[in-house]
Amino acid sequence: NAGVTQTPKFQVLKTGQSMTLQCAQDMNHEYMSWYRQDPGMGLRLIHYSVGAGITDQGEVPNGYNVSRSTTEDFPLRLLSAAPSQTSVYFCASSYSRGYAEAFFGQGTRLTVV
Amino acid sequence: DQQVKQNSPSLSVQEGRISILNCDYTNSMFDYFLWYKKYPAEGPTFLISISSIKDKNEDGRFTVFLNKSAKHLSLHIVPSQPGDSAVYFCAALPSNTGKLIFGQGTTLQVKP
Numbered sequence: 001n002a003g004v005t006q007t008p009k010f011q012v013l014k015t016g017q018s019m020t021l022q023c024a025q026d027m028n029h030e031y032m033s034w035y036r037q038d039p040g041m042g043l044r045l046i047h048y049s050v051g052a053g054i055t056d057q058g059e060v061p062n063g064y065n066v067s068r069s070t071t072e073d074f075p076l077r078l079l080s081a082a083p084s085q086t087s088v089y090f091c092a093s094s095y096s097r098g099y100a101e102a103f104f105g106q107g108t109r110l111t112v113v
Numbered sequence: 114d115q116q117v118k119q120n121s122p123s124l125s126v127q128e129g130r131i132s133i134l135n136c137d138y139t140n141s142m143f144d145y146f147l148w149y150k151k152y153p154a155e156g157p158t159f160l161i162s163i164s165s166i167k168d169k170n171e172d173g174r175f176t177v178f179l180n181k182s183a184k185h186l187s188l189h190i191v192p193s194q195p196g197d198s199a200v201y202f203c204a205a206l207p208s209n210t211g212k213l214i215f216g217q218g219t220t221l222q223v224k225p
Contacts, residue, residue: 004156031211040122042217043157043202050211058212090156097211101147104156 002026006091006105013081013112021076021108023091031094032074033058033102034066036087043090049074050097081112116140117205119216127224132190134219136203139184143205147213148177148188151200160201161188193223 007022025032034046035058045058047066055066063085065077074093078085088109092102118137126132134148144165149157163170163177163186170177176189190197203216 033213035215040217042117042119043204043215045212045214048212056210056212059214092156092213094211097206101159101162102213104158106156107154 004091004093004103004105006089006108008108009106011108011110013078013110015081015083015112017081018077018079019081021078021089021091021110023074023076023105024072025074025091025093025103026072027093027095027103028071029093029095029103030071031096031102032068033092034064034074034076035090035092036060037090037107038087046076046089078110083112086110086112115217116143117203117214117216119201119203119219121219122217123220123222125222125224126193128195129192132188132193132197132221132223134188134190134201134203134221136186136188136216137184138186138205140205140207140214141184142207142209143214144208145206146177146179146186147204147206148175149202149204149215150197151202151218157202190221193221195223195225197221198223 004025033048035043049055049068091105094102147162148160151157200218
């Protein structure tokens with residue numbers, strides 16, 4: 001039981017490049033989310049999903065796309081990276097709204113130059 | 114518009130003493146509150162939670178208090194241990210969604 005797995009752990013991008021941050025969970029959780037952590041800002045919700053095929057925007061969705069084709073996977077896409085997207089990204093999953101205790105991945109540290 | 118606020122960026126306490134971390138919120142629709150702990154280079158881990166129908170929840174050394182009229186919650190750690198040194202995040206869940214909203218975090222340092 002691996003929990004929530006994020007890849008890669010580190011990434012450097014040039015401005016304008018695209019990439020996908022991967023997130024997979026093996027706990028059969030319905031709820032999955034992406035957060036970014038910036039100094040002094042805490043964890044801010046980017047996008048969120050309540051099940052396969054269903055996604056919704058969080059607090060800071062601009063510049064990011066998501067899709068949820070399976071229960072297990074919830075990739076985050078940066079279509080055209082900008083320096084403002086330099087951050088640490090965390091993926092999280094939880095069983096349902098009634099069990100709100102989310103499990104987090106180890107994070108992806110992204111630098112956009 | 115920060116709906117969940119942790120106004121103290123840092124807190125330092127002596128080992129064995131009580132640590133009190135505070136959190137304020139503005140949204141009356143929050144009905145579930147959680148505390149997470151985060152060590153450097155790791156993801157946050159769940160610590161303790163409380164429903165809005167309660168005013169206290171206890172789990173070992175950790176107790177969370179909720180004051181709905183003041184829109185304030187606090188996490189008490191007694192006794193504090195050096196291994197408790199970490200960043201603590203307060204989080205809240207609105208009643209109509211599953212979107213967990215986090216505060217800015219408080220860095221706790223417990224000195225031996």
